[in-house]
Amino acid sequence: MENRKIGFIGVGNMANAIIGGILKSGVPAEQLGLYDLLPEKCQSLGEKGMTVYPSAAQLARSSTIIFLTVKPQNFEEVLEEIRPEASFDKIYVSIAAGVSTGYIKRQLGGEYIVFRAMPNTPLLIGKGATALYCPANASKEAFSMVKSFFESCGIVRQVNEEAINAITSISGSSPAYLYLVGKAMMDYAQKEGIDPQTAKALICQTMIGSAGMMIESEKTPDELIRMVSSPGGTTLEAMKVLYDHDMEGILQSAMQACTKRAGELEK
Ligand SMILES: NC(=O)c1ccc[n+]([C@@H]2O[C@H](COP(=O)([O-])OP(=O)(O)OC[C@H]3O[C@@H](n4cnc5c(N)ncnc54)[C@H](OP(=O)(O)O)[C@@H]3O)[C@@H](O)[C@H]2O)c1
Known part of the structure; x- marks a missing residue:
């Protein structure tokens, strides 16, 4: 994971929780990048040494792991913005309810590596429960890395993507x-x-x-x-x-x- 830039598009509740866990697990702040429509949301994390990007496209260009942590209704605009930067060397991680990896790949324009996670708000105190779908085209190394990010703020269980909607009722909303x-x-x-x-x-x-x-x-x-x-x-x-x-x-x-x-x- 050394030198891999981990970027977050949308710096709200869930992104803050995941970032907190990643930092606690020992990843240096300098390895993390942020973009939010409201730059104030990135200010305090920026002061800790994370790179604050002026656009989602610039974050996507500089990051190898891209967390999509905006609300479902903002996915279309975000994916359109980062589409020109899409690459098979990058890993995308979506935590949005109701946004399939198929949709994300279609919007990005290719069979990219897209993980899908269903976390919950107790992640904010390091006691989250995350259901994680690993795509078939992801390496074992990529899976353990993405899993470790969520494990830094709770427990993780691997699931099929078809199960995610039911899991939303079991641990996401529960x-x-x-x-x-x-x-x-x-x-x-x-x-x-x-x-x-x-x-x-x-x-x-x-x-x-x-x-x-x-x-x-x-x-x-x-x-x-x-x-x-x-x-x-x-x-x-x-x-x-x-x-x-x-x-x-x-x-x-x-x-x-x-x-x-x-x-x-x-x-
Ligand atoms: N909260 C939960 O219990 C929970 C559980 C499981 C999964 N999730 C998923 O987690 C995701 C994030 O939820 P959250 O509660 O962290 O939401 P949130 O606090 O609203 O955070 C999303 C952030 O993204 C920003 N944003 C909106 N459009 C953007 C754009 N085009 N580019 C960059 N940033 C943009 C928002 O700014 P504005 O506020 O100005 O719009 C906000 O700061 C959602 O997709 C949700 O489905 C949430």
Whole structure:
């Protein structure tokens, strides 16, 4: 990876998270380049030694790895701008929801190497979950390098591109469902007169601990539920209400709607 220039087009939330991880993993700031429509967005990173380019085309000319980190609706203009700089020696990495690698290659005008990733916002704190599609024309070295960028801010799992829309509902958008669970629990705690900071700490640690149990124990979610549910006890009363309202069905309908929307947006 030495001397490879890594460029980011669009320096928003996700780009900042990935850049933070890459820097922490020991890649020198001088190896990174940035371009955003608003130069202010690049200012503080530029002060750390990253090159700030005046256009997407100039960034694309000087970079061998190009992260496409703009919103899906800005892809058309960005790809048009960097098309003259397209090269088979470069690696493109898109993180946009609903933008296929086929579309990117068509807009760039050739069978270029295009990775597609579906990260999530916990990348911002180094605890992201990224699903990564590796194209058939990428070398093993290219795959491990791109994977390592995302691993610098969380876990990575390799997936087929066809799975990305469903994965958007599993890990891309799903932090929102979990925040809603957290919010509902905090609102309830407040109604019961519990100090909000205390409630937040207890609820969040419970979410972290429960996720840890799902990962570390050999038990299925149903077995873990049984572990908390003593006969005639409190948890069973709560679970009865959740089952009566078909909480599982509601969540799955939400995920289905998410996947469907990702498919509708697909370019
Ligand atoms: N946020 C998530 O949970 C999440 C999860 C998975 C994947 N993603 C994907 O990640 C991508 C980035 O999301 P984000 O939340 O980081 O968005 P963001 O914060 O809006 O960042 C995008 C940046 O690109 C800039 N931009 C727009 N048009 C541009 C152009 N033509 N050239 C250069 N820069 C341009 C935007 O400027 P303006 O603000 O001025 O438009 C903004 O600074 C999206 O494609 C999204 O689908 C996001």
